[in-house]
Amino acid sequence: MKKDYVIGLCLILVIAGISGFVLWLQPSSNPQKGLTNDSLQEQFQSISGEVAGGSLSYKIEVNTKKPNSPEKIEVYKTVQPKVTKTDAIALAQKFNITDFADIKEGDEKITISTKDMRKRVMLFKNGGKYYVDYDRSDTPNGIDIAENLPSDEEAKKIATLFLKERGLLPDGAKMGGVTHEKAYKSNKSSELKTVVWEDILVYYTRELNGMKVEGTQFEVEVGGHGDIIRFFSNWKEYESVGEYPIKTRDSSVETLKQKGISAAAGPDKPDTITIDEIYLAYETNAVAYKEEYLEPVWVFKGEALKNRTSLGPVKEFVPALTDASKKSLST
Amino acid sequence: MEHMITRLSLFRGIIALLIVTCIMSAVSAANTTNATYFSEITSKDKLSTTGFEAIQQNQTECPSPTITGRLLICRSNESVIAVYDRHGRKIFTAEDLKKGASENVLSQFSTHVNERVYGSNLVERAINGQFDQVKITFEQYLSYIETGYWDPPTPAGWAFIGDEEDTSMYWEPDDWSSGSHSDYHAAVFFSHYGHRSGIQTTLDASGGQYIRIAVGPKGDNPLEIFLDDILIGNITDNFSIQQFDISSRSWTTTSILKIVAAGGSEEWGTGSLVENISLMASDSLSDPVSMFDGNPLFGNAPLNVSFTDTSTGSPTSWNWSFGDGGISTLQNPSHVYTMAGTYTVSLTAMNAAGSNTTVRSGYVNVTAPAQTAFYVYAEGVGMYHGTQNDLSLGNQTPGHFYNLINGQCGSVDTEKCWYGRGIYLDDNAGSVHWSAAEQASSYADNADFSVFVGHGWNNGIVFGTQNSALELSRSNMQFGGNRAKWVTFFACDVLNQSSQSNWESVFNGVHIVNGFDTHGLLYEGQGIKYAQKLTGDGAEDRTAIRDAWRETLQETINKEYIKGAYMWANPCGSDYLPGFGDYCSAPTKGGQGDYDITWRNFNCTIS
Numbered sequence: 001m002k003k004d005y006v007i008g009l010c011l012i013l014v015i016a017g018i019s020g021f022v023l024w025l026q027p028s029s030n031p032q033k034g035l036t037n038d039s040l041q042e043q044f045q046s047i048s049g050e051v052a053g054g055s056l057s058y059k060i061e062v063n064t065k066k067p068n069s070p071e072k073i074e075v076y077k078t079v080q081p082k083v084t085k086t087d088a089i090a091l092a093q094k095f096n097i098t099d100f101a102d103i104k105e106g107d108e109k110i111t112i113s114t115k116d117m118r119k120r121v122m123l124f125k126n127g128g129k130y131y132v133d134y135d136r137s138d139t140p141n142g143i144d145i146a147e148n149l150p151s152d153e154e155a156k157k158i159a160t161l162f163l164k165e166r167g168l169l170p171d172g173a174k175m176g177g178v179t180h181e182k183a184y185k186s187n188k189s190s191e192l193k194t195v196v197w198e199d200i201l202v203y204y205t206r207e208l209n210g211m212k213v214e215g216t217q218f219e220v221e222v223g224g225h226g227d228i229i230r231f232f233s234n235w236k237e238y239e240s241v242g243e244y245p246i247k248t249r250d251s252s253v254e255t256l257k258q259k260g261i262s263a264a265a266g267p268d269k270p271d272t273i274t275i276d277e278i279y280l281a282y283e284t285n286a287v288a289y290k291e292e293y294l295e296p297v298w299v300f301k302g303e304a305l306k307n308r309t310s311l312g313p314v315k316e317f318v319p320a321l322t323d324a325s326k327k328s329l330s331t
Numbered sequence: 332m333e334h335m336i337t338r339l340s341l342f343r344g345i346i347a348l349l350i351v352t353c354i355m356s357a358v359s360a361a362n363t364t365n366a367t368y369f370s371e372i373t374s375k376d377k378l379s380t381t382g383f384e385a386i387q388q389n390q391t392e393c394p395s396p397t398i399t400g401r402l403l404i405c406r407s408n409e410s411v412i413a414v415y416d417r418h419g420r421k422i423f424t425a426e427d428l429k430k431g432a433s434e435n436v437l438s439q440f441s442t443h444v445n446e447r448v449y450g451s452n453l454v455e456r457a458i459n460g461q462f463d464q465v466k467i468t469f470e471q472y473l474s475y476i477e478t479g480y481w482d483p484p485t486p487a488g489w490a491f492i493g494d495e496e497d498t499s500m501y502w503e504p505d506d507w508s509s510g511s512h513s514d515y516h517a518a519v520f521f522s523h524y525g526h527r528s529g530i531q532t533t534l535d536a537s538g539g540q541y542i543r544i545a546v547g548p549k550g551d552n553p554l555e556i557f558l559d560d561i562l563i564g565n566i567t568d569n570f571s572i573q574q575f576d577i578s579s580r581s582w583t584t585t586s587i588l589k590i591v592a593a594g595g596s597e598e599w600g601t602g603s604l605v606e607n608i609s610l611m612a613s614d615s616l617s618d619p620v621s622m623f624d625g626n627p628l629f630g631n632a633p634l635n636v637s638f639t640d641t642s643t644g645s646p647t648s649w650n651w652s653f654g655d656g657g658i659s660t661l662q663n664p665s666h667v668y669t670m671a672g673t674y675t676v677s678l679t680a681m682n683a684a685g686s687n688t689t690v691r692s693g694y695v696n697v698t699a700p701a702q703t704a705f706y707v708y709a710e711g712v713g714m715y716h717g718t719q720n721d722l723s724l725g726n727q728t729p730g731h732f733y734n735l736i737n738g739q740c741g742s743v744d745t746e747k748c749w750y751g752r753g754i755y756l757d758d759n760a761g762s763v764h765w766s767a768a769e770q771a772s773s774y775a776d777n778a779d780f781s782v783f784v785g786h787g788w789n790n791g792i793v794f795g796t797q798n799s800a801l802e803l804s805r806s807n808m809q810f811g812g813n814r815a816k817w818v819t820f821f822a823c824d825v826l827n828q829s830s831q832s833n834w835e836s837v838f839n840g841v842h843i844v845n846g847f848d849t850h851g852l853l854y855e856g857q858g859i860k861y862a863q864k865l866t867g868d869g870a871e872d873r874t875a876i877r878d879a880w881r882e883t884l885q886e887t888i889n890k891e892y893i894k895g896a897y898m899w900a901n902p903c904g905s906d907y908l909p910g911f912g913d914y915c916s917a918p919t920k921g922g923q924g925d926y927d928i929t930w931r932n933f934n935c936t937i938s
Contacts, residue, residue, distance in 0.1 A: 102872075104869075104870050104871065104872055105870055106869045106870025106871075107870070108869075108870060109870045110870065111870050111871060111872050113872040117872065117873065117912070120872060124886075128886075130882075132878070134875065134878060134905070137878075138877065138878070138881065138904075138931055138933070139904060139905065140904075140929065176937070176938065179934070179937065181931075181933065182931070183929050183930065183931035184828075184831070184929065184930050184931070185901075185927055185928065185929045185930075186831070186832065186835065186927075186928055186929075186930070193831070193930075196929060197929075197931070201934070201937065203937045203938065205938050206938070212938075213938070214889070214891075214938060215889030215890070215891075215936060215938065216936075216938040217885070217889070217936050217937070217938065218938075219934075219937055232885060234889070234936075283889070284889065285889060286854065286886060286887050286888055286889040286936070287886050288854075288856060288860065288886040288887045289854075289855075289887075312849055312850060312892070313892045314892070315890060315891070315892050
């Protein structure tokens with residue numbers, strides 16, 4: 001009996017050990033792709049000197065598990081859209097803008113405004129769309145107030161239906177969530193603040209190759225009575241060009257050390273930056289900037305602290321492609 | 332119904348009888364009257380004989396009145412003693428007839444029948460009275476005047492004066508006053524065998540002189556045209572217009588044009604027509620002397636100037652040149668000068684005798700519209716953030732913004748223009764250009780729109796390239812007042828929600844403050860983009876100041892942890908850059924001297 005007990009215990013330990021080993025070998029899912037169960041409490045000692053353009057001195061604490069560091073990653077080339085004034089007019093019509101005075105076209109975008117300039121669409125040549133009702137967006141108007149807003153779930157449905165009906169919801173867009181956008185009014189001599197405007201921002205996220213596309217902007221603002229009062233998308237088309245070697249996690253950490261943390265600049269001068277999450281992702285450029293390919297990045301996510309008090313979130317991106325990969329892609 | 336038809340038939344019969352009676356009377360007059368009379372009428376006069384009645388009843392004044400056409404001729408023993416016009420006004424008397432009568436005319440007069448009125452007296456009268464331009468004496472046998480009716484169309488280019496009931500001859504001195512007939516000296520119509528005919532004398536711009544004669548039926552023989560008894564041509568066709576050049580002929584204002592239509596036939600009737608026409612104006616007609624006034628003569632564009640013709644010599648047409656390419660042929664035109672400048676105005680006044688031009692150099696002075704000056708200020712601290720890939724953005728961003736706003740005049744209100752108050756880049760000296768401590772007029776305190784690009788925190792901004800450089804808290808900044816109505820901080824955290832109430836203290840006239848609620852980052856082209864949105868340059872449509880800020884960040888920042896923010900004093904939240912759209916005149920106070928301030932942050936990216 002005692003022998004059986006010992007054998008059973010050994011078997012359990014072996015199975016647990018094997019299971020643990022297998023799990024350690026398997027890559028994790030986004031956003032912690034590449035993370036292992038192996039807890040890493042890596043701490044950077046104080047960094048001082050000309051790190052961030054000033055006499056910075058702060059400590060970086062990494063409080064997250066050590067991520068896996070794949071040798072290669074799928075890289076996507078950006079497909080530059082071809083947009084015309086006709087496309088811009090079609091976009092305007094989706095938002096019932098038909099009475100416009102002029103179409104302005106530049107290198108970056110095509111803009112159509114209503115004659116009274118109160119509504120506008122933009123079609124970005126780098127892949128993006130924009131609609132705004134200036135009389136409603138960010139402007140207290142008596143309509144966009146809490147009591148007129150749909151519920152969050154209703155807002156999601158309204159936004160999604162609106163986009164689908166107009167062919168504006170691309171494949172791959174995933175519901176991200178909602179936030180309540182608010183404007184606060186206060187009297188100069190009073191501490192009392194009241195919400196004078198509110199809408200619901202419904203946003204969508206994007207993944208490629210099982211990894212998050214950072215910088216994606218795809219949002220719809222739902223105002224009072226379920227009206228769509230603003231829409232903005234920075235959504236580019238990509239095509240895979242194969243796998244390319246990337247920098248290791250450790251080398252990206254070294255880069256981060258040299259580069260510093262942008263949030264560490266400024267008069268508040270945090271004494272500590274915590275890194276609570278490290279993962280591989282892609283980073284898309286803002287819509288104003290051209291993009292040759294979708295950049296893989298190491299993402300360091302955490303907080304800036306001063307006297308253990310949070311000064312705000314920190315999110316630093318370190319480009320992951322090796323120089324050779326970049327050179328190869330550019331040619 | 333039958334009763335009505337009967338009454339209608341009776342009515343028609345009465346009308347027909349009246350017409351026949353009238354025609355018979357006319358024919359009778361044609362056969363029995365052999366008086367020649369002198370007739371004058373203007374287009375303003377209506378044919379009326381009501382004025383005759385009083386004269387006719389005055390046997391002493393007019394013992395034997397005879398109405399001929401629209402003249403009342405008073406005779407005594409078959410001699411004309413006075414002639415009245417249709418309004419009862421005495422035109423002249425027998426004594427008048429003796430005045431100024433030339434032998435030539437008298438001779439001609441004597442060749443006609445007894446009751447002829449001496450025409451030259453009437454000419455004089457017209458000169459001193461109603462008519463002051465071309466004068467034509469007109470004589471004709473009455474028999475050909477009152478015998479017909481108008482039926483042919485008016486010859487092209489000729490004016491018909493009067494109504495169809497007026498079968499008398501008349502002439503129209505004002506006929507050539509319109510532009511298209513400015514060179515017509517006179518046009519005369521008369522009825523010849525019941526058809527319209529006419530005579531027109533013409534001076535063209537090059538000095539050519541013509542007589543144009545239009546005839547209905549010419550009669551059996553060609554019309555003979557005499558100038559001072561010299562035959563100058565014939566008209567052989569019915570219903571034709573023929574022109575005779577008299578440029579090479581010597582003629583004077585007393586020359587007589589005579590048209591003789593002689594002969595008779597069954598078709599055209601018998602009798603002859605002799606027309607004597609004094610070709611040209613009186614001796615008093617001469618070239619006009621052009622002169623004009625304008626009002627106002629100076630002011631800002633657009634300047635509407637009213638010009639008044641003060642020419643003498645009775646011009647009949649005018650050519651104005653306003654000096655900016657504008658012209659007019661009106662007598663008293665108005666002209667709008669849209670561009671600043673000094674303009675020379677000229678007027679050419681013309682009449683039958685000639686033309687005269689007056690040029691007034693530098694007569695109108697138009698100044699540029701009154702501009703309202705606005706000022707932009709920008710300051711940039713280099714080495715913005717050590718983590719950014721381009722450390723020069725701290726200078727580029729304010730530089731681009733400043734240079735694109737400075738010198739711009741509004742697209743909506745062109746009278747509002749922007750000038751530079753100053754730009755300070757990479758200011759190692761640590762000057763406090765936003766502080767009350769420095770009152771220099773070139774600093775942010777005295778600009779309408781101030782931009783700071785550099786380090787910031789939730790209670791102020793930092794100057795210099797070093798983070799330890801001089802800090803300036805918002806309590807020491809001088810916004811509002813006379814200037815700094817719109818302020819933008821490309822600086823971290825200046826509008827943190829947690830310190831919203833701190834910034835409310837700066838709202839002493841500030842309309843809008845743009846900034847970041849969180850950490851902020853600079854990206855290439857933000858200064859350009861922001862300025863272009865404000866002014867509507869490039870592919871941008873002009874955008875309100877708050878919206879321009881949000882859109883600039885939205886299009887350039889892909890970091891989800893960065894939030895922009897703005898505060899505004901009501902009702903200035905929708906302000907455009909002055910000149911490029913509406914903006915509020917001043918923030919309103921919410922009560923008890925306090926402003927209502929609204930704060931709002933927004934995600935640049937959310938993913």
